[in-house]
Amino acid sequence: MFRLFSSPALLIGSVLLCSAGCNRTEKKPEPPPPMSVMFVSPVTEEVTEYEEFTGRTAATEVVELRARVSGYLDAVKFEDGALVSKGDVLFKIDDRQFVAEEERAAAAVLQIEARIKKLTSQLRRAEELMAKKALSENELETAQYDLDEANAALQEAKAALNVAHLNVQFSTISAPLSGQIGRSMVDVGNIVTTDQTALATIVPLDQVHVYFDIDERTVLRLRRLEKTGTIVNAMKEPVVVRISLADSDEFAIEGKVDFLDNQIDPATGTLRARATISNTDGLLTPGLFVRLKFPIGKPEAALLIPEEAMASDQGRPFVYVVGKDEEKSIAEARSVELGPLVGQRRVIRTGLTMSDQIIVTGLQRLRRKMEIKAKPAQETP
Numbered sequence: 001m002f003r004l005f006s007s008p009a010l011l012i013g014s015v016l017l018c019s020a021g022c023n024r025t026e027k028k029p030e031p032p033p034p035m036s037v038m039f040v041s042p043v044t045e046e047v048t049e050y051e052e053f054t055g056r057t058a059a060t061e062v063v064e065l066r067a068r069v070s071g072y073l074d075a076v077k078f079e080d081g082a083l084v085s086k087g088d089v090l091f092k093i094d095d096r097q098f099v100a101e102e103e104r105a106a107a108a109v110l111q112i113e114a115r116i117k118k119l120t121s122q123l124r125r126a127e128e129l130m131a132k133k134a135l136s137e138n139e140l141e142t143a144q145y146d147l148d149e150a151n152a153a154l155q156e157a158k159a160a161l162n163v164a165h166l167n168v169q170f171s172t173i174s175a176p177l178s179g180q181i182g183r184s185m186v187d188v189g190n191i192v193t194t195d196q197t198a199l200a201t202i203v204p205l206d207q208v209h210v211y212f213d214i215d216e217r218t219v220l221r222l223r224r225l226e227k228t229g230t231i232v233n234a235m236k237e238p239v240v241v242r243i244s245l246a247d248s249d250e251f252a253i254e255g256k257v258d259f260l261d262n263q264i265d266p267a268t269g270t271l272r273a274r275a276t277i278s279n280t281d282g283l284l285t286p287g288l289f290v291r292l293k294f295p296i297g298k299p300e301a302a303l304l305i306p307e308e309a310m311a312s313d314q315g316r317p318f319v320y321v322v323g324k325d326e327e328k329s330i331a332e333a334r335s336v337e338l339g340p341l342v343g344q345r346r347v348i349r350t351g352l353t354m355s356d357q358i359i360v361t362g363l364q365r366l367r368r369k370m371e372i373k374a375k376p377a378q379e380t381p
Contacts, residue, residue, distance in 0.1 A: 034329070034373040035365065039322055039357040040306060047302040047347055049340050050242075050293035055212030057288040059203035060276070063177060066199060067192035068170040069093060080183040084175045084202065091184075091199055093192065095171035102164035109157045112150060119147040179204035208277050208284045210243060210255060212292050213270035221296070231297055241275050242293040251293050253277060303352060304345040309360045310338075320366055322357040322374045329374050331359060331366045 075092040078084060123143040129135035175181070182201045186192060192199070214222075225231045238258070242251035255275035264271050275292065277284065309319050316335060323332030334356070339347025352358070359366065360377060 034371045035362060036373045036375070037320075037322075037331070037359045037366070038361045038377040039359050039374050040309070040377045041357060042303045042305050042348065042352055042354055043345075044301050044303055044354070045342070046299045047304070047340075047342055048299045049296045049302075049347070051214075051218050051296055052340075053212040053214065053292045053294060055210045055290050055292055057277075057284055057286050057290060058209045058211055059286040060207050060209055061177060061179075061204055063179075063202045064198055064200075065090065065173060065202065066195055067091075067093065067173070067197045068194060069098065069167050070192065070194045071095070071097070071171065072191050073186055073188050076184045076186075076188055078181055078184075080181075082181060083179070083205075084181050085178045086175055088175045089172055090175055090181070091173040093171040093173070095168055098164065098167040098171055102161065102168050105157065105161035105164040109154065109161055112154045112157050116147065116150045116154060119143070119150050123147050173199065175202060177202060177204055178206075203286060205279055205282055205285070208279050208286060210275045210277060210290055210292060212273055212275075213265075213268065214273055214294070216264060216269050216271075218294075218296075219264065219271050225297060231295075239295065241295070243275070243277065244291045244293075246289050251291070255292075257294075302339060302342075302347045302349075303354070304342060304347055305352070305358050306360055307341060307344055307346050309358045309363075310346060311363055319352070320359040320363065321352070322359060322372070323369075325369065325371075328371050331368065331370045331372050333368045 071093040073091060074094045077089050077092065084090065123140075123146075126135055126140045126143040130137070130140050179202045184200055185198050222231065238256040241255050241257060243253040243255055244251040245253070255277040257273060257275045259274035261272040305319065311318055311320065311333075313333075317338050318333050318335045320331045321334050323330045334351055336351030337349040339349050341347075357374065359372075359374070366372075
């Protein structure tokens with residue numbers, strides 16, 4: 001049989017523990033402090049809206065030199081890739097046979113001219129005899145026909161002499177324009193064939209073209225703006241475009257649109273356009289990739305905000321602005337309609353006003369209607 005022992009000290013301790021446990025209350029965790037963000041105000045500037053396109057540079061002219069007479073190549077008188085001037089001698093074809101042909105044709109001309117002198121003298125004597133009734137009419141006509149035939153033969157001989165002279169000239173191939181020549185495609189000693197053998201290519205470098213394609217929507221938009229008088233037709237007045245190269249984000253090069261195609265390519269749905277750029281410094285060369293800004297409309301006042309303030313929800317752009325919920329500052333999402341990018345700032349067409357405070361920091365952690373502590377971006381948070 002068990003016996004229960006009781007101790008006053010144990011009893012008092014149990015009562016105290018029970019009392020302490022029964023009187024304990026759970027403390028609620030304190031809410032986190034409002035998130036600190038920085039904001040800026042929109043600015044207004046005169047902005048010309050642009051559409052951006054990509055394109056390639058091309059030579060304003062491309063001349064492929066070919067032989068105009070057949071023969072063996074005697075000399076190449078330029079360095080591959082050199083700058084040449086109009087009239088510089090570039091190739092020399094062996095012209096000995098052409099010179100000999102020219103001399104033969106010249107001799108034929110002299111021979112016929114001497115025969116014409118003889119026949120002219122004979123016709124004069126025949127006319128005198130005819131006047132004295134000492135010559136038949138048939139003999140006079142024969143003398144006249146012989147002279148006419150000789151004159152025709154002289155014209156033929158002179159034509160042959162001109163051809164021979166041209167062949168001598170064609171054996172020396174000169175630069176038809178100033179520019180940069182490529183490599184020589186034929187070595188000395190090889191035979192070249194008339195109008196078939198390509199010798200070299202020359203392209204001018206003082207100007208280059210930029211070809212780019214305008215999509216259908218932009219073409220229609222431009223046509224409607226032309227009808228309302230907002231913009232001018234690119235073919236009636238020069239349209240200045242800004243161009244950026246592959247190694248730069250700045251559109252520092254200026255060009256003028258001088259060609260719009262007369263129909264849209266059904267395969268691509270685009271309209272081919274061309275701008276001309278001055279290249280006096282020789283920086284540009286045909287075949288370069290470029291980006292191009294085509295102006296849409298006239299300069300107008302626009303609202304701009306930093307590009308880093310932009311956010312997106314399922315493809316719909318919005319920004320966070322500092323809003324109010326009673327006495328608290330909250331992050332309010334505001335849907336906006338975007339315009340073009342100007343430097344590091346984005347044009348906002350609708351959705352914001354000058355009085356809005358645009359949040360530019362902590363966008364990844366912000367949530368709609370989250371309580372925030374906002375400070376101007378010029379201050380240190």
